Ligand code: 4AD
């Protein structure tokens with residue numbers, strides 16, 4: 518009898534019928550003259566039973582993990598007392614090997630697991646992707662991006678696609694990837710923020726999901742050289758409104774994911790103790806955070822004038838208290854976030870730590886420091902996942918900002934024009950997609966949250 522072709526994730530309507538499925542042999546077990554296969558096709562896993570030693574089963578005995586096969590048979594509800602994915606199994610009456618994979622020692626599943634050497638796992642990322650954990654993380658990533666888009670759409674933001682090849686910097690010259698562009702200098706974008714700002718008068722509030730590139734020599738578990746950057750820009754907004762908006766987008770996206778059966782199941786599988794964040798998020802000023810760190814004995818490594826770590830005779834780094842003006846480094850930030858253990862909006866960073874475009878906070882000078890309307894959202898386990906700010910809307914102030922940072926304003930004419938042709942109070946933010954996912958799925962490193970992660974000296978596969 519005829520058999521309908523179906524995807525594993527969509528088999529429920531075919532109970533008691535003959536179906537045809539294609540996929541990869543995910544698991545294999547034989548018992549006397551019966552062979553059990555768990556078949557994988559990306560939409561789910563299917564248990565299949567090959568029984569009765571005919572010539573064909575004999576063939577099946579040579580089956581190997583990761584081979585591709587076509588299986589035809591009757592879909593039966595799993596007998597009581599047994600469990601199988603989807604609550605059914607396929608009683609196979611016809612099969613065909615589509616592409617045989619080498620078995621034995623070459624079967625990568627025998628060699629690869631989470632405890633394998635990280636550099637082998639990185640080289641074999643294309644095969645690691647086939648594993649249950651890696652594919653669950655990527656599946657959740659896809660659903661998460663859709664949920665973000667839905668939340669942003671519900672707030673009337675439109676999606677645009679800014680360029681990756683640019684001739685301006687956003688977040689400081691030291692992390693730019695430079696390249697030769699038809700004989701002209703160009704860079705891989707660090708952030709699409711400046712472009713988003715220029716779209717406000719055209720489309721109103723906008724967002725993008727674009728790759729950003731940072732030539733950072735950071736080997737930490739939350740830094741990538743290329744990452745997916747979800748950025749948004751909003752017109753006629755104030756600093757408080759900006760932080761509330763970020764909070765809404767995060768919470769509504771998490772709610773959508775928990776309401777959807779598929780994403781909720783993935784979160785439960787990857788992060789069983791996940792609790793949605795409670796609103797409103799704690800707001801902690803930079804100056805208060807410095808006090809908090811000192812009260813909790815969280816110090817940082819002392820540096821000399823050249824930025825080298827000062828070491829004692831035993832070679833240990835000299836540790837010192839934080840003072841206003843210090844960058845709060847990753848280690849201190851992570852310790853603080855983990856102790857407080859809730860999302861934190863850290864806001865009001867000193868201007869000297871921040872980029873040229875950031876709006877100053879009115880009347881907040883202290884000890885020679887000027888503070889900005891900037892905020893980082895810190896999440897337990899990861900630390901900073903969002904960086905945002907209000908932008909300078911005044912022309913003269915922007916010109917002073919370029920000057921302070923030693924930036925030649927000429928290549929930025931299109932960005933500067935924004936202040937000339939109808940300026941407005943505006944602000945926005947950038948969210949690191951891999952960092953958000955590392956928080957949501959409780960992954961140790963952002964490298965697990967990227968399809969093919971890039972970090973210093975790694976651009977393969
Ligand atoms: O804090 P950042 O540098 O802010 C900006 O780029 C702003 N121009 C964004 C904006 O306002 N439109 O980066 C924003 C976020 C960080 O909070 C972090 O989550 C992520 O991008 N990020 C990285 N993620 C992985 N690897 C890196 N090297 C990252 N650098 C930043």
Ligand code: MG
Pocket residue numbers: 893901903904
């Ligand atoms: Mg930042």
